[in-house]
Amino acid sequence: MNARVDDALAVLTGEACEPIVDLALCMRDGIVEAHARGGMVAFTAQGPVRVEGRNPLERGDPGALSPLDAEHAAVRPSNDRNHYPFAYDNIAHLFDNPHAPDIAVVHTPAHNWEDRGGHRGEHGSPDLIQSRAPLIAAGRGIKRLGSIPRAARMIDIAPTLALLAGAAPRPDGMLLALQHGRVLDQILDPSDPPKRVVAFLCDGTNANVLYAMARAGELPITAKLMEAGTVFEHGLIASFPTVTLANHTTALTGVHPGVHGVLHNAYYERASGRQVNTNSPATWHLARNEISSEVETVYEALARSDAGFTASINEPCDRGATYATFDAVRDGGEVVQRLQTALPDPMNVPGATRAFVRSKPEYAWSTAADFMAVQQARAVWRGEVGNPKPRFMWVNLILNDAGNHAGGPYSEIGHAALRDTDARLGEIMGSIDEGDDETAFFILADHGMEESDPDCTGDYGDALQRAGIAFRDEGFGFLYLD
Numbered sequence: 001m002n003a004r005v006d007d008a009l010a011v012l013t014g015e016a017c018e019p020i021v022d023l024a025l026c027m028r029d030g031i032v033e034a035h036a037r038g039g040m041v042a043f044t045a046q047g048p049v050r051v052e053g054r055n056p057l058e059r060g061d062p063g064a065l066s067p068l069d070a071e072h073a074a075v076r077p078s079n080d081r082n083h084y085p086f087a088y089d090n091i092a093h094l095f096d097n098p099h100a101p102d103i104a105v106v107h108t109p110a111h112n113w114e115d116r117g118g119h120r121g122e123h124g125s126p127d128l129i130q131s132r133a134p135l136i137a138a139g140r141g142i143k144r145l146g147s148i149p150r151a152a153r154m155i156d157i158a159p160t161l162a163l164l165a166g167a168a169p170r171p172d173g174m175l176l177a178l179q180h181g182r183v184l185d186q187i188l189d190p191s192d193p194p195k196r197v198v199a200f201l202c203d204g205t206n207a208n209v210l211y212a213m214a215r216a217g218e219l220p221i222t223a224k225l226m227e228a229g230t231v232f233e234h235g236l237i238a239s240f241p242t243v244t245l246a247n248h249t250t251a252l253t254g255v256h257p258g259v260h261g262v263l264h265n266a267y268y269e270r271a272s273g274r275q276v277n278t279n280s281p282a283t284w285h286l287a288r289n290e291i292s293s294e295v296e297t298v299y300e301a302l303a304r305s306d307a308g309f310t311a312s313i314n315e316p317c318d319r320g321a322t323y324a325t326f327d328a329v330r331d332g333g334e335v336v337q338r339l340q341t342a343l344p345d346p347m348n349v350p351g352a353t354r355a356f357v358r359s360k361p362e363y364a365w366s367t368a369a370d371f372m373a374v375q376q377a378r379a380v381w382r383g384e385v386g387n388p389k390p391r392f393m394w395v396n397l398i399l400n401d402a403g404n405h406a407g408g409p410y411s412e413i414g415h416a417a418l419r420d421t422d423a424r425l426g427e428i429m430g431s432i433d434e435g436d437d438e439t440a441f442f443i444l445a446d447h448g449m450e451e452s453d454p455d456c457t458g459d460y461g462d463a464l465q466r467a468g469i470a471f472r473d474e475g476f477g478f479l480y481l482d
Helices: 002-012 068-073 087-096 154-165 207-215 220-228 244-253 284-290 298-304 325-329 335-342 354-359 361-381 399-407 412-431 460-466
Strands: 021-028 031-036 039-044 047-053 103-107 135-139 146-148 196-202 230-232 266-269 274-277 310-313 392-397 439-444 471-474 478-481
Touching: 002 021, 002 103, 002 460, 002 478, 021 087, 031 087, 039 087, 068 207, 135 220, 154 196, 154 244, 154 298, 154 439, 196 412, 207 220, 207 412, 220 412, 220 439, 244 298, 266 471, 266 478, 284 325, 298 310, 298 392, 310 325, 310 361, 354 361, 354 412, 361 392, 361 399, 361 412, 392 412, 399 412, 460 471
Parallel strands: 146 230, 196 392, 196 439, 310 392
Antiparallel strands: 021 031, 021 103, 031 039, 039 047, 103 478, 135 230, 135 439, 266 274, 471 478
8 A cells, every 4th residue: 555655645746736736645654644745744643753855734823824914915825835733733633533545635725626616715724724714702701802812723612612511521521522622711711601602603714804804894793792702813723624524523522533533524434335425415414423422522511411401503513412403304304305495595585695695506505594594593592492591502604605615715705605694693692682691602613715726727636547546536635545
């Protein structure tokens, strides 16, 4: 196998693939390797053990390329100018899993997958812009620190939410099984704990763009929470790969994808010969089945602690929740058809940006899905499903991802998605009792979003095929050789 890996690495880091391949990652003899044109680094989760030529992961400042003006000035940086925060730890854990690929290919920031459904806005890389999501916390139990020049990590979200919502420590002292992350205690006020916790995950959101629009008055609900609490100016750094289902699950378990088991939006199980596709309307409701039994979700930690009623709105990682949107579609029927029937006509959804609903099918579908999520969240908060007020509620809103994919994070459609989403946050917040001062609120995303170059196209698969290398490519970047 080492010879085949070497052959593939030579192609992927060769001149022909330079515009489209940023990094090629693999593991041999328990040591992970990151290869790029001009150098490689061998490392463990703790850091480098060997460098040959240039270290392609050397730069890792989570505060670089910020604020938005600095990001604009360095759009689509090359590997030697880019940053990869927490890369050694974030990448190494992927290869702990038996279903990890032989090689994980990381696209350059410029690469647009034109021939395989590429988008103007992209993510998946451990690079700074694609891995940096926003993080805002406010309300009861949260210190009012304003903007702080710090970054958090996706693995920190679950233990922080679990502690605030009343989870009891396990015998090993951890709040969650196999927990990698830590509680963000620098922002918590232990003298004034909340009675309830609400987290909004706004999928696919660029942190700098969100913060800039809120400060410019375009996102009033987000701005209100920013002013009332703490903003991580350097963002929330996602685990690798920086894709949806891998990091939704990381945010709700506190462990990296290689440990919780949802490795990517699509990956391959060698032993069974099964393709696992988690990020599809047809399979979202089943994604939680891929989560390892050895880890805990926040919902399970709260249930173990008898903390109270929990709700999961439009979230595939809902194992252990008292109420979950996808429970309604887990009876083996035609899931997609039922979901389509349940969704409203997006042209009739109030507050939607009609021009993009009309012209972009993904925007329209996501608008309808988010509208339904808002209605469910409001119904849960009002007790309309026969429930007490939730001790913990998680709401997944997906429109930002659709808008940013369609036009990139700096586009009008991307900005429209953020404005529409902010209004929906307001609708949900409006269902919470006026004057409520007992709830902690979080706004976060599963990953960032980076603008690709529509002129930078091509497929490394062509180069591998020309070299006679047999491979299976899952998720546009997980290569299983031979």
